[in-house]
Amino acid sequence: MSEVKECPWCGIEPRLFGKDKAQCINEFNCPNAYGRPIPLDEWQVRPIEDALRAENEALRRKIAQIHKIAKSSIYDEEGLLGDIEEITKQDSPSGERI
Secondary structure (H helix, E strand, O other): OOOOOOOOOOOOOOEEEOOOEEEOOOOOOOOOOOOOOEEHHHHOOOHHHHHHHHHHHHHHHHHHHHHHHHHHEEEEOOEEEEEHHHHHHHHOOOOOOO
8 A cells, every 4th residue: 555644624634553554643733643553444434524625636737738828928918919929138237037
């Protein structure tokens, strides 16, 4: 099994019992501290968290695509103004990228 996830209630690393159970030991800040040891196949399942991580990753990829497009071109209400590299060279006294 891959790396054991942190406690779903408090976020600390759990204590492992053999290779198949985990238990939180954060007695001061966790509502599940020292509860029954939970089988790892249950401990590792976080459907909402996993779905949010997948959605987050998909959105990051979309933002990267948008950033790549925006970085290469500048638009106004009438359409494309030009390549940002050329525009910034024109605005720079030395002709270098700003």
